[in-house]
Amino acid sequence: MSKAETSDTHFLNSFSVVLGMLIFIAIILFGFARWIGRVQIEEQMSQPIHMSAVQKNTAPLARVAIAGKDNSALAVTASTSAAPAADVPKTGKEAFEKVCTSCHTMGLNGAPKIGDHAAWGPRIAQGKAVLYQHALGGLRLMPPRGGTNWPDATIRAAVDYMVSLNK
Numbered sequence: 001m002s003k004a005e006t007s008d009t010h011f012l013n014s015f016s017v018v019l020g021m022l023i024f025i026a027i028i029l030f031g032f033a034r035w036i037g038r039v040q041i042e043e044q045m046s047q048p049i050h051m052s053a054v055q056k057n058t059a060p061l062a063r064v065a066i067a068g069k070d071n072s073a074l075a076v077t078a079s080t081s082a083a084p085a086a087d088v089p090k091t092g093k094e095a096f097e098k099v100c101t102s103c104h105t106m107g108l109n110g111a112p113k114i115g116d117h118a119a120w121g122p123r124i125a126q127g128k129a130v131l132y133q134h135a136l137g138g139l140r141l142m143p144p145r146g147g148t149n150w151p152d153a154t155i156r157a158a159v160d161y162m163v164s165l166n167k
């Protein structure tokens with residue numbers, strides 16, 4: 001064997017060893033990354049917030065009653081997702097304090113100010129029916145329903161409350 005050949009063989013041998021080691025390390029890292037990923041996903045999947053979302057999304061759309069079986073789970077229950085009535089005030093005072101006050105306390109845009117008897121006198125003299133009508137339908141810079149979507153009764157109660165403050 002010539003000297004050149006020996007050094008070639010030597011190079012090839014050590015090169016193969018290094019290459020083998022690198023491949024081995026790559027495989028180990030690959031396995032380790034897969035393992036980390038799985039642990040993370042499992043942890044995320046078991047979060048209660050995720051579980052409840054999955055249950056909600058995978059709940060059957062319809063259930064069928066089967067004759068002779070226990071169908072009590074099909075009992076019609078009151079829907080809890082009815083129109084959200086949460087932010088509709090219960091009293092005129094509450095309604096006033098939530099919305100109407102923003103214009104009517106400072107007299108914004110020429111809104112008749114609370115306590116300004118001179119401004120309210122002629123308006124109250126129109127009668128409640130007209131005040132209700134203007135509060136519900138709007139009047140110049142007074143937005144319909146004060147800009148809310150509250151039911152008529154709530155708006156009327158708010159008018160009653162505002163009138164009671166200016167008597």
Ligand code: HEC
Nearest residue numbers: 100103109110111123131134135140141142145146158159
């Ligand atoms: C964005 C401001 C604003 C909000 C919010 C607002 N108002 Fe007014 N309101 C006005 C203005 C301005 C007038 C005066 C309109 C005019 O006479 O030109 C007025 C006038 C009125 C009048 C007198 C109408 C008349 O016939 O003279 C009533 C009653 C009234 N508002 C009730 C309410 C009630 C009830 C709410 C809450 C649900 C409310 N307003 C919220 C601006 C507002």
